[in-house]
Structure formats: structure tokens, C-alpha cells
Amino acid sequence: MKVNRFLLGSLFSSSLLVPGYSFAGEKIMVDKAEYEQLKAAVSSLMQSSERNQLQLLNTEQMAAQAAASAEAATETANRAAKRSTEKSSFAGSGGRISANEFNPAISLILDGRYTDINNSELELPGFQLGGEAGLPANGFATGHNELVMSANIDDKFHGEMAAAIVYEEGETVFELEEAFIETLGLGHGFTLKGGRFFSGIGYLNSIHDHAHDFADRPLVYDALFGGHLTGTGLQARWVAPTDFYLSLGGEVTSGSEFPGGDNDNNNGLSLFVKTGADINVSSSWQLGASYFATDFDVREAGGHAHGHGGETADNELLNGEVDIAGIDFVYKWAPQGNPRQTNFKFQAEYFIRDEEGHAEFTEGANSAEADYDGQQEGYYAQAIYQFMPAWRVGLRYDH
Numbered sequence: 001m002k003v004n005r006f007l008l009g010s011l012f013s014s015s016l017l018v019p020g021y022s023f024a025g026e027k028i029m030v031d032k033a034e035y036e037q038l039k040a041a042v043s044s045l046m047q048s049s050e051r052n053q054l055q056l057l058n059t060e061q062m063a064a065q066a067a068a069s070a071e072a073a074t075e076t077a078n079r080a081a082k083r084s085t086e087k088s089s090f091a092g093s094g095g096r097i098s099a100n101e102f103n104p105a106i107s108l109i110l111d112g113r114y115t116d117i118n119n120s121e122l123e124l125p126g127f128q129l130g131g132e133a134g135l136p137a138n139g140f141a142t143g144h145n146e147l148v149m150s151a152n153i154d155d156k157f158h159g160e161m162a163a164a165i166v167y168e169e170g171e172t173v174f175e176l177e178e179a180f181i182e183t184l185g186l187g188h189g190f191t192l193k194g195g196r197f198f199s200g201i202g203y204l205n206s207i208h209d210h211a212h213d214f215a216d217r218p219l220v221y222d223a224l225f226g227g228h229l230t231g232t233g234l235q236a237r238w239v240a241p242t243d244f245y246l247s248l249g250g251e252v253t254s255g256s257e258f259p260g261g262d263n264d265n266n267n268g269l270s271l272f273v274k275t276g277a278d279i280n281v282s283s284s285w286q287l288g289a290s291y292f293a294t295d296f297d298v299r300e301a302g303g304h305a306h307g308h309g310g311e312t313a314d315n316e317l318l319n320g321e322v323d324i325a326g327i328d329f330v331y332k333w334a335p336q337g338n339p340r341q342t343n344f345k346f347q348a349e350y351f352i353r354d355e356e357g358h359a360e361f362t363e364g365a366n367s368a369e370a371d372y373d374g375q376q377e378g379y380y381a382q383a384i385y386q387f388m389p390a391w392r393v394g395l396r397y398d399h
């Protein structure tokens with residue numbers, strides 16, 4: 001029992017073991033052999049404790065190293081995933097840079113073409129052409145190259161600029177197509193736009209040429225609008241909170257762009273409505289109606305196409321008024337709503353233009369003038385079928 005008390009006392013007090021040491025008021029008598037045995041036992045226990053502590057330290061170090069390795073591996077995997085996502089996002093966007101990658105987002109569309117038209121003097125009798133109406137030059141040419149810059153100004157406004165870079169008569173020409181600011185999240189389905197923009201009338205008018213299904217615009221757009229109806233002013237749109245799609249819009253513009261002309265006031269007015277719905281999970285439709293009106297002091301003729309050079313105006317319409325009404329229809333089909341593999345689209349538009357004014361015609365040394373009151377109309381219908389990714393066939397009829 002005395003030995004046991006001595007051993008317990010050594011473990012808890014870590015006292016130095018010497019013969020004749022008193023403990024708990026009692027004299028403990030041990031011989032040298034017993035002392036050496038006790039000393040060896042305590043030394044063994046202390047070494048075992050040190051080994052356990054060393055093993056514990058090694059285990060903690062290994063755990064820390066493992067955690068650091070896991071963190072490094074996770075970071076490497078995240079970087080690889082980010083690079084993969086960026087590559088996938090870039091490929092899925094068709095090579096366009098998004099506003100999340102650059103501010104502003106910048107895109108450049110290059111238009112190279114070869115044209116062979118048998119009758120380069122083809123004209124539209126009875127139409128006073130303007131804007132970009134006309135035939136392109138025969139042979140190889142760079143057509144409608146377009147530079148676009150856009151960015152969110154803040155959480156309330158978005159800005160965009162689109163300009164055409166064209167080569168005409170040995171010179172590079174920079175033409176501003178659109179430059180506007182548009183509201184974001186105005187609420188209650190309303191959107192406001194201010195600046196220079198393509199009008200919202202019709203179906204194709206607000207879509208830039210490089211995004212059209214065919215290399216050239218429908219004939220009715222060239223004849224009545226000079227390519228696109230463009231205005232400088234304000235636009236308001238409203239999307240109704242209905243189960244089907246319903247959108248109403250209106251514009252007040254300067255009215256100075258063809259088919260308008262020079263005037264002293266903001267005389268351009270546009271109205272449009274669009275409605276549509278899903279027929280089923282694979283198909284949908286949209287129907288629209290549009291109206292445009294303006295009056296002007298002077299409108300000069302002389303349409304041109306990019307790459308063909310400008311043509312001198314040979315007649316003017318003075319003190320004129322223009323009214324244009326139109327209707328458009330679009331049907332789209334894609335299996336289960338997924339157009340990636342196959343899809344089909346049919347679209348058609350009809351416009352009628354009623355205008356009047358005082359016409360002055362000049363050809364060389366000859367000239368004539370008369371009061372003019374005329375009406376022109378035209379339409380097109382086209383169908384596009386994609387039978388596999390990146391491959392489409394289409395047919396269009398113009399009248």
C-alpha cells in the first residue's frame with residue numbers, strides 16, 4: 001500500500017523520487033532495488049506520454065496539411081470550372097462578348113459578299129426612293145459592316161450605339177444607325193427609349209440587317225422606308241399583364257428621315273401593337289399592326305446601297321404628307337420548344353403608303369412640276385427551315 005501511494009503521488013505531483021522521502025505524514029522505506037524499479041516504471045510512463053504527445057502533434061500537422069491540400073485542389077478546380085464556363089459561354093453566345101466581361105460590351109460584324117445582278121439598272125417605277133434603297137455593286141465588296149457598343153449605365157438605364165462602317169466611292173464612311181438610352185425596370189410593364197433608333201413598327205424594321213434571314217432586305221422595306229424607318233425622339237412601350245402576349249407602343253420623332261423630310265417641328269408619329277400566344281409546347285404565333293405619319297417641307301429622292309455609292313437626287317417632293325399602315329404575322333415551330341437542332345419560321349408583312357405633295361422633277365436641262373397624290377403598297381412572305389445545326393434553307397417572295 002505504501003508503494004501504491006508513492007506511485008500515485010509521483011504521477012500527480014511529478015515529485016523527485018528519493019529514498020527516505022515522507023509522504024502523507026508517513027515514512028516510506030524502500031530499498032535501492034525497489035527504487036530503481038519504480039524509477040524505471042515512471043520513466044517508461046513519461047516516455048509513453050511524450051510519444052503520445054508527439055503522435056498527436058504529427059496527426060494535427062497531417063490534418064492541417066491535408067486541409068491545405070484540399071483547399072488548394074478546390075481552388076484549382078474552381079479556376080478550371082470558371083475557364084470552362086467562360087469558354088462555354090463564349091461559344092454559346094456565337095462569339096459575342098457579354099456585358100459581364102467588358103463594360104461596355106463591344107461587337108463588330110463584318111459583311112463580305114459577292115453580287116452578280118444581270119440588270120444593274122433595275123428600278124422601281126412609280127416610287128421615289130430614299131435612304132439605303134438601291135442595288136449593291138456587282139462583284140466582291142464589303143457591305144454593311146457594323147460596330148455595336150452597349151452597357152448598363154446603372155440599375156435604371158441602358159445605353160447602346162450602333163454604327164455602320166461602309167466603303168463607298170473609294171472612301172470609308174461612318175454612318176450612325178442607332179444611339180439611344182433605354183430604361184430598365186421602370187415597372188408595370190413600361191419601357192422608355194430616347195435618342196436615335198429603329199422604329200418598332202412592323203416585324204423586321206427594328207432588327208439590324210446582319211440578323212435577317214436573307215442577305216438583302218424585303219423589297220417593300222427598300223421601296224417604302226429606304227431600308228429601315230429610323231427616328232430621333234422618344235419611344236414608349238407597354239407589355240400588358242395578360243396570359244397571352246400583348247404589347248402597345250408609340251413614338252414621337254423628328255420625322256426628318258425618309259419617307260419623311262426636312263421640317264420645322266417633330267412631326268413623326270408611330271403607333272404599333274403586337275399580340276401572340278403559344279399554340280402548344282412546340283409552336284407559337286404573333287400578329288402585329290403598325291401606323292406611321294409625318295409631314296415635311298422638302299423630301300429629296302436618291303436612294304443608295306452600301307458599296308454602290310450615292311446617286312444624285314433628280315426630283316423633290318415639297319410640302320408633303322405621308323401615311324403608312326401595315327400588318328405583320330409570324331409563326332414559329334421547334335420540337336418541344338428547342339430550336340437548337342431543327343426549327344421552322346414563317347413570316348409575312350404588308351404595307352400601304354399614301355402620300356401627297358408638290359413634285360418637282362429635273363433631268364438635265366429639262367424640268368417639270370405637278371401636284372402629286374399617290375398610293376403604293378407591297379408585301380413579302382418567306383419561310384425558313386433549319387434541318388440541322390448551322391444549316392438552313394429558305395424561300396422569299398416579294399411583291
